[in-house]
Each structure stands twice: as structure tokens, then as C-alpha cells.
Amino acid sequence: MDATPQEFDRVLSSMCTRPHPAAARAAERFLADNPGDPATYPDVATLEERAVATLGDVTGLDDPAGYVASGGTEANLQAVRAARDRAASGDPTVVAPTSVHFSFQKAADVLGVDLHLVPVDDDHRADTDALAAAIDDDTALVVAVAGTTEFGRVDPIPEVGSIAREAGARFHVDAAWGGFHLPFTDHAWHFGHASLDTLTIDPHKVGRAPIPAGGFLARDEATLDALAVETPYLETTSQATLTGTRSGAGVAGAAAALDEQWPDAYEENHERAAANAVHLAEQLTDRGYDVVAPELPLVAFSLSDAEFDAARDAGWRLSRTGSGEARVVCMPHVTRAMLDAFLDTLDAARVGASG
Ligand SMILES: Cc1ncc(COP(=O)(O)O)c(C=O)c1O
CATH class of the missing domain: 3.90.1150.10 (Aspartate Aminotransferase, domain 1)
Incomplete structure (x- = not known):
């Protein structure tokens, strides 16, 4: 094979980076393990539990539910899916600022929900008045971003959380990129700061885990239970993830990256x-x-x-x-x-x- 991987010494706009060496080594060791079937692959399942627990430390949540997803796209889609499936409305919708990542368009498309995008303020942050005005009885999920893809802005998370709560909607924060910066800032952005239900934080971005390692976290196990389907032919009897077979490299790489670097x-x-x-x-x-x-x-x-x-x-x-x-x-x-x-x-x- 004569192809060469991208060198990073001139890469300025990507949210990917060189993996941490310990994470790369761990990924290579677990290349053939499938965390999608934890009963058959228990060691990588233990690593995943460790990674999720550490992501809980990063995001202010004791004993979080969640898993290492294929990326932020899957984590965001799962948040929309969890909200859609639990919505009281027969026509559930998602309300989000225009600054949300395009993965929400995919989620809305795949899941058959309407995505209402609300203009941001002059400094590229969610406009709370405009969000509140866009919410109605059909709103199943309100989304805010802690570290927007285009401008790196942090939405007013506690305020948006209160608006969602008052409306009886679920609240998701996308910290896919910002999540490994925010603990070291004065921002209020995580489970400990607001009543959010789900959160995206991607080890394969600033966390320096090898791709694929996204992070989907939920405040309660019931969210994951609601996403789970039965898996008759596996040793494990149910699965809450979107993908079936998953990358052991992604999970082990995320666990090692977090072990090595947090905090x-x-x-x-x-x-x-x-x-x-x-x-x-x-x-x-x-x-x-x-x-x-x-x-x-x-x-x-x-x-x-x-x-x-x-x-x-x-x-x-x-x-x-x-x-x-x-x-x-x-x-x-x-x-x-x-x-x-x-x-x-x-x-x-x-x-x-x-x-
Ligand atoms: C804020 C945010 N959310 C979600 C995503 C999607 O993540 P992925 O490309 O890992 O699916 C990105 C990607 O850059 C992002 O910046």
C-alpha cells in the first residue's frame, strides 16, 4: 500500500488530532474486540465502563450512563432518539440554535422529527428569548452547544436548561469539541451546572483518543434502557448503541487517553x-x-x-x-x-x- 496518512503539521481547521501514544497502543491491542457484545468481550467492556466513569468526572456526573459512540454524530442522534421516543407529543420536534452541528440535521432526517433552528445572537451564542419563543407543546428536545464548531462559542447552558425544563422538554448539550476544554474555564456547561438529560463529549477530538471514539452520556440509566433493543443471537441480551459491532480500538483508545490525561x-x-x-x-x-x-x-x-x-x-x-x-x-x-x-x-x- 503506498498511501500516506495525513501529517498534522499544517492542519489548522480540523477537530481531529494525533492520538496520545498510550491511546494508540491500547487501540492496537484491542483492534479485534467488539464492545457491542460485552458478554463475549468482557475486558473491553470493563475499559468502556472506566471510560464512561471518567467522562462522568469530566462532566460533573457521578455514575453516568453512556457509552463510547462512533462520534459526535451518533451521540447527538441518540439524544434526539431518546427524546423522540419519550415525547408526549405525536409530532415531536427539536429546537436548537442555528449554531448546532450539522449532525442534528442528519438526526432529524433519519428519525423523522422536525428540527427548528433558531437564530443566534450577535456574538454567535444561543439567544434564550428566541429559543423560548420557538418552543411549544411538540418540543421534545432543546439543544445547546458548549463549544460551537464554527466559532467555539459556549451557549448559556443553565438558562437554556431552565427554559427546557419549564416547557417539559428534554435538554441535550453538545460538548463534542468543547468538553475537554471547559473543565478548566469558568463556564457553566455540564450535568452539575444544569438539569441536562444527555450530553455529547468526544474523546476523539480534544481528548486525543484514536478515531472512532465519541461519547454519549445520560443522567439516568433509564435513557439507555429506553434506547435498548433485544439482541437474541448475542451472548449479551440487549444493546442501546446505534451501531452493532463497535470498534474495540475506539473504546480501549478512549479509556487509555482518559487514564493518561485526565485531569x-x-x-x-x-x-x-x-x-x-x-x-x-x-x-x-x-x-x-x-x-x-x-x-x-x-x-x-x-x-x-x-x-x-x-x-x-x-x-x-x-x-x-x-x-x-x-x-x-x-x-x-x-x-x-x-x-x-x-x-x-x-x-x-x-x-x-x-x-
Ligand atoms: C460540536 C460538534 N458536535 C458534533 C460533531 C460531530 O462529530 P463527529 O464528526 O465525531 O461525528 C462535531 C464535529 O466537529 C462538532 O464540532
């Missing part, structure tokens, strides 16, 4: 990434770019097509938000030296354009 190495990563984001934002502002001030370590900024193309031609893996800003996600592999080299590329592009 100290995650805190160090957060401090480094936050400082890098501030540095990049300041450097861009000094050069006259319009920068969306970073809240979590993600910098969005205006960039002309010519400069964007020059950056891509220089090998930078860079993408734009739906509204056109270039975005740099300060993932664990993104170093200060990388950001300075990226700024050099932009400087050369501007000199080239003006000269």
Missing part, C-alpha cells in the same frame, strides 16, 4: 491552546484582520479569497465557516511555531498581492 495533561493542553488562540487573534488583529474574539481555543477571522487560496497552496489545511470566516482550531497538535509559520504565509501573500 493534568488536559489542563496543560487547554492552557497551551488558549494561549495560542489569544496569540493568533492578537497577531491577526495587529495585521488588520477582522477577528472574532476567541472564547474557547478557536479563532475565526475574515480572509480574502486570494489569501485563503495562497494558504491552501502553501499546504495549510484551512476551511471557512458558513458565513465565510477562515477558522483555526487550536487542537493539541497546533503549536505556536505552526501559527507563526501560518502568519508568515499570510504576510507573504499580502506582500505578493500588493507588490
Whole structure:
């Protein structure tokens, strides 16, 4: 085979990163295990319990229910499914800010529920008044995001939680990306801060677990029970996950990544990434770019097509938000030296354009 995996030294917009070496080793050892059948594969099942318990520590929940999913998409879909199946309305809907990840469109499509997207405020956060106004008797689930994909914004989680509770709807928080930054900030975002029912937090993003390792957590076991179907031919008698056979590599990698890094190495990563984001934002502002001030370590900024193309031609893996800003996600592999080299590329592009 002559294909080469992507090098990360110029990857700026992705939410994937190099796995932690201990996590990569653990993943390789459990490549053939199937956590989808825990009775036949008990060791990887024990690792999954450990991973879920540690995700509970990260998200302020003792003894959480949950599992290591294929990614944030599956975790979000399961949250919608759990709400749909328990809804009183015969026509259940989901209310969410427009900043939610596109996985909610897939979930709504697959599950046959309407997704009502509500405009965000001027700073890209959920607008609580607009959300409250959009909720009605059919609303089965309200969603908020703790670390949006495009701008790294944290919605007002306790306030949105109260609105959902008053309306009798379930409440889900998508912290797929932000979940390993937020414990080291002043934000209120997790089970301990608000009455949320379910939460997405992905070890395969900032957690440095190998792909596939998403995280689906629920406040109570009843949520998982409601998702479970009987599995007659397996040693295990029921299954709450969306996929059947699952990656033992993903589960073991997540368990090892969490064992190795929670909390100290995650805190160090957060401090480094936050400082890098501030540095990049300041450097861009000094050069006259319009920068969306970073809240979590993600910098969005205006960039002309010519400069964007020059950056891509220089090998930078860079993408734009739906509204056109270039975005740099300060993932664990993104170093200060990388950001300075990226700024050099932009400087050369501007000199080239003006000269
Ligand atoms: C906030 C958020 N939720 C969900 C997802 C989907 O996760 P995955 O690609 O692992 O399915 C992403 C992906 O970037 C995300 O940023």
C-alpha cells in the first residue's frame, strides 16, 4: 500500500488530532474486540465502563450512563432518539440554535422529527428569548452547544436548561469539541451546572483518543434502557448503541487517553491552546484582520479569497465557516511555531498581492 496518512503539521481547521501514544497502543491491542457484545468481550467492556466513569468526572456526573459512540454524530442522534421516543407529543420536534452541528440535521432526517433552528445572537451564542419563543407543546428536545464548531462559542447552558425544563422538554448539550476544554474555564456547561438529560463529549477530538471514539452520556440509566433493543443471537441480551459491532480500538483508545490525561495533561493542553488562540487573534488583529474574539481555543477571522487560496497552496489545511470566516482550531497538535509559520504565509501573500 503506498498511501500516506495525513501529517498534522499544517492542519489548522480540523477537530481531529494525533492520538496520545498510550491511546494508540491500547487501540492496537484491542483492534479485534467488539464492545457491542460485552458478554463475549468482557475486558473491553470493563475499559468502556472506566471510560464512561471518567467522562462522568469530566462532566460533573457521578455514575453516568453512556457509552463510547462512533462520534459526535451518533451521540447527538441518540439524544434526539431518546427524546423522540419519550415525547408526549405525536409530532415531536427539536429546537436548537442555528449554531448546532450539522449532525442534528442528519438526526432529524433519519428519525423523522422536525428540527427548528433558531437564530443566534450577535456574538454567535444561543439567544434564550428566541429559543423560548420557538418552543411549544411538540418540543421534545432543546439543544445547546458548549463549544460551537464554527466559532467555539459556549451557549448559556443553565438558562437554556431552565427554559427546557419549564416547557417539559428534554435538554441535550453538545460538548463534542468543547468538553475537554471547559473543565478548566469558568463556564457553566455540564450535568452539575444544569438539569441536562444527555450530553455529547468526544474523546476523539480534544481528548486525543484514536478515531472512532465519541461519547454519549445520560443522567439516568433509564435513557439507555429506553434506547435498548433485544439482541437474541448475542451472548449479551440487549444493546442501546446505534451501531452493532463497535470498534474495540475506539473504546480501549478512549479509556487509555482518559487514564493518561485526565485531569493534568488536559489542563496543560487547554492552557497551551488558549494561549495560542489569544496569540493568533492578537497577531491577526495587529495585521488588520477582522477577528472574532476567541472564547474557547478557536479563532475565526475574515480572509480574502486570494489569501485563503495562497494558504491552501502553501499546504495549510484551512476551511471557512458558513458565513465565510477562515477558522483555526487550536487542537493539541497546533503549536505556536505552526501559527507563526501560518502568519508568515499570510504576510507573504499580502506582500505578493500588493507588490
Ligand atoms: C460540536 C460538534 N458536535 C458534533 C460533531 C460531530 O462529530 P463527529 O464528526 O465525531 O461525528 C462535531 C464535529 O466537529 C462538532 O464540532
